[in-house]
Amino acid sequence: MxxxxxxxxxxxxxxxxxxxxxxxxxxxxxxxxxxxxxxxxxxxxxxxxxxxxxxxxxxxxxxxxxxxxxxxxxxxxxxxxxxxxxxxxxxxxxxxxxxxxxxxxxxxxxxxxxxxxxxxxxQKKRTNNPYNQVSFNLIQSAANGGPTISECDLLPGAKTPWHYHTLFSERFEVLEGELEVGRNGKLYQLKPGDKIIISATETHLFNNRSNGVCRLRTTIDPGNIEFEKAALILLGLAKDGLTDKNGIPKKFSDLALFIYLNNSKMVGVMKIVEPLLSFVAKIAIKSGRLKILEEAYCKTTGLQDYGDLKYKK
Incomplete structure (x- = not known):
């Protein structure tokens, strides 16, 4: 104050x-x-x-x-x-x-x-980073076959814009807290125990409008290594203070990389910037930025050993 x-x-x-x-x-x-x-x-x-x-x-x-x-x-x-x-x-x-x-x-x-x-x-500079209390647990990796299953904490205000994926479907299950999930233009208010399935190419979003942390289990089917890397890299950047208060990477190339790895496709007006994001991400991969992020944030899981980006968009 x-x-x-x-x-x-x-x-x-x-x-x-x-x-x-x-x-x-x-x-x-x-x-x-x-x-x-x-x-x-x-x-x-x-x-x-x-x-x-x-x-x-x-x-x-x-x-x-x-x-x-x-x-x-x-x-x-x-x-x-x-x-x-x-x-x-x-x-x-x-x-x-x-x-x-x-x-x-x-x-x-x-x-x-x-x-x-x-x-x-x-006045002491605030050093409290809420993302230090956030966890991401990779319960099952695509590296072992089958779907990608993870549990993560979503801070109050955590949200995504409308988007869709082409490579996999998603299933959201709220374990703790509350979460607003949008699917094909409709909004659903999920509470503990509620589940919702988002098919490939279905537009969707999520938004933690509550004042508390939402514990979310996500199942990606088929499993996707790059999706797993994207989640680990984003959390690592956030804990290192390299994202804004909403968890968005401060460095534009890191944001482009996250969207690219995450297989996120934009909708509406944001579709215009999608080619630029893809171009920047490919440059970041070629210049070695992805390797640096993998070494920093994916090393403990061994995901950095799963080669170059070869999947189709």
């Missing part, structure tokens, strides 16, 4: 600096008056423009650091920037004596820097 409040204050401060900077560029006399001093420049506003540009830079910097979630860099920038409003305060008060009407604004800027900066530095 403290970090969020500091971010809001910093963002609003950045917006304020952008306004002040623009005012010095487009209305230098009024901006000078609000600053708290009055000088006779003989209509030469060069220094006003210089200040305007510097305020614009400061505002852009604060806004970008907030949007990029660069907590530590934002804190250091604020602390370093303390000299600016402090100098402004001393200039205004030194020139006009007791002009607190204008001096108070600069003093407030000083307080923002010396309070928000240290507070941000003291």
């Amino acid at each position: 403290a970090t969020r409040i500091c971010y809001i204050i910093s963002f609003l401060t950045g917006i304020g600096l952008l306004f002040i900077g623009l005012r010095f560029l487009f209305s230098p006399l009024n901006a000078e008056f609000d600053y708290g001093i009055s000088t006779n420049t003989h209509a030469d506003y060069s220094f006003h423009y210089i200040k305007g540009v510097r305020d614009l830079f400061s505002g852009i910097l604060l806004v970008l650091l907030v949007l990029a979630n660069e907590r530590k860099a934002l804190a250091i920038a604020l602390l370093a920037a303390t000299v600016v409003p402090l100098g402004d305060f001393m200039i205004v008060m030194g020139k006009n004596g007791s002009d607190w009407q204008h001096g108070i604004a600069h003093l407030m800027a000083v307080l923002i820097c010396i309070i928000v900066g240290p507070v941000l530095l003291m």
Whole structure:
């Protein structure tokens, strides 16, 4: 909560600096008056423009650091920037004596820097990764013949878009929690013990709309080694912080690889990007990225030993 409040204050401060900077560029006399001093420049506003540009830079910097979630860099920038409003305060008060009407604004800027900066530095970066508690158990592998049977945990918010597979059917069985499953345009609310079969080429999705973890058993028939690899790689990426909060790989080539290995075919508007995803995935395979991911996340299961991608799409 403290970090969020500091971010809001910093963002609003950045917006304020952008306004002040623009005012010095487009209305230098009024901006000078609000600053708290009055000088006779003989209509030469060069220094006003210089200040305007510097305020614009400061505002852009604060806004970008907030949007990029660069907590530590934002804190250091604020602390370093303390000299600016402090100098402004001393200039205004030194020139006009007791002009607190204008001096108070600069003093407030000083307080923002010396309070928000240290507070941000003291906040600990969140290291809790919910995917560290998520498991994927490969109960039966296609490497041993027969279907692929696995059990996995789906975190709240875990979902897929509408898609279909051409190489296998899927059977979902909810063991714990709740899960919304879509099949051919219809939605089904599954509870523990409920099952649903998705035939090959049937469009489907799943979505954990609940606030709890859903434990799901999935049966792939016929079994598919690449599907198993895709699941293990995705979970490994998530545990290493290489996915976003929804479990989607941050690296586009890893996302393309997952979709390719998973034999997922897009529907609707997303069908347009399918050739691009396939192309990127093939490049990632050829460049050795798949081998790296297999070594990192499939080694304990032995699935990395099951050769190159040879199945038909």
